[in-house]
Amino acid sequence: MITFVDLFCGGGFGARGAVNAKAKPLLAVDAWELATETYKSNFPSAEVICSPIEKLKPSQLAKKHRPDVLLTSPECTSHSIARGAKPGSEKSKETAIGIIPWIKAMQPRWLIVENVNRMKKWGRHNELISTIESYGYTVNDLYLNAADFGTPQARKRMFLICDKEGSVITEKDLKSLHKRGLKDARSVIDWSGKYKSTPLYKPGRAQATIERAERAMESLGRGKDFIIVYYGSDYAGGWQSLDAPLRTITTLDRFGLVTWSGTTPYIRMLQPPELLKAMGAGSKHTLPHGNRREKVKLCGNGVCSPVMEMIFRQISQIHLGDRDLAS
Known part of the structure; x- marks a missing residue:
């Protein structure tokens, strides 16, 4: 061995x-x-x-x-x-x-x-x-x-x-x-409804976030789920499709998932279990210590x-x- x-x-x-x-x-x-x-x-x-x-x-x-x-x-x-x-x-x-x-x-x-x-x-x-x-x-x-x-x-x-x-x-x-075949960002998402989203167009939402989302909607059409990408040098309009692998995880919250309820877009941040899955560690690996922010940092510092x-x-x-x- x-x-x-x-x-x-x-x-x-x-x-x-x-x-x-x-x-x-x-x-x-x-x-x-x-x-x-x-x-x-x-x-x-x-x-x-x-x-x-x-x-x-x-x-x-x-x-x-x-x-x-x-x-x-x-x-x-x-x-x-x-x-x-x-x-x-x-x-x-x-x-x-x-x-x-x-x-x-x-x-x-x-x-x-x-x-x-x-x-x-x-x-x-x-x-x-x-x-x-x-x-x-x-x-x-x-x-x-x-x-x-x-x-x-x-x-x-x-x-x-x-x-x-x-x-x-x-x-x-x-x-x-x-x-192994290519895996996309969709495969890391927990679709159970466990993590709650809030309306994209709610009072106090940052204008930059709304602009990212609207660029995605213009490209994909309304009713299509996608991911908003925050931070780092971005040359793709601040969003990505769920049909491609997730962009690089960093030590800060970077990804917001936009989904739809009827004609209304909702958003939430990706959670540590989803980021852990995106690191490819498998079900045997756990993050039993630290708060949410620290778990995001652990993933961002990791090797796939x-x-x-x-x-x-x-x-x-x-x-x-x-x-x-x-x-």
Whole structure:
């Protein structure tokens, strides 16, 4: 069985994908207490530590944990386009450099670094790559869309998949392992009526919200359900069809569902269980801790599980195959 240590583990969405591929989490670290509580609830056998990674001694932890894979998702907020024009924090960006002592101490065969693709514009990105390579890793630099792996969310992320034994891994390799069809935003919606909507045209409704909705109605026609998209850089009029995968989930409430009662449009925000479904984590994964806002943030910070599942399946095939050849 492939084992892994999970840095910047969040609520365990990436780990859920790895576990679905039959891997085992040994240790998880995150600086947010709610994230570590959520991780521990989902993976009780793992050691889970709430701390910034730079305050820990990986050499001490390596005495207990020698993983096959070091899985890392350094802070992405300072790289993300969702910040708009806000300047990024260099300290936040440098959490990526903070993984190097862990590589040195734990000496995993495999290293995975997940982040937004804009990380490549960071001045120290090439330094990170060359440092990883100096430890003997071949770096496979992939840009993957979660929707291509059966996730009902269009979430594009950079994945550095690094192997000390020189394996070449391509997007085509990963897609060949995946047999799921395209899933749309409609599939994540709870249509039971459990979550209450309010009339779109009610007093106090923001004019910008109404304008987004009216652009959608003009395009789709009245009586058609759709999603309003808030925040981030939007080039699609502030709305999306339910027939396409959900746009990228962020750490803030971003999606309003517009439905109809007769000729009257109603609106409500998507709820954490719906966002959880859009992360592709499956029914085994739960969000038992935190308030609604915090659960939205957990999802927005996460890695879509189906993508990580395919990465770990590919790694497992190569890793266990090499082990068989060596025995």
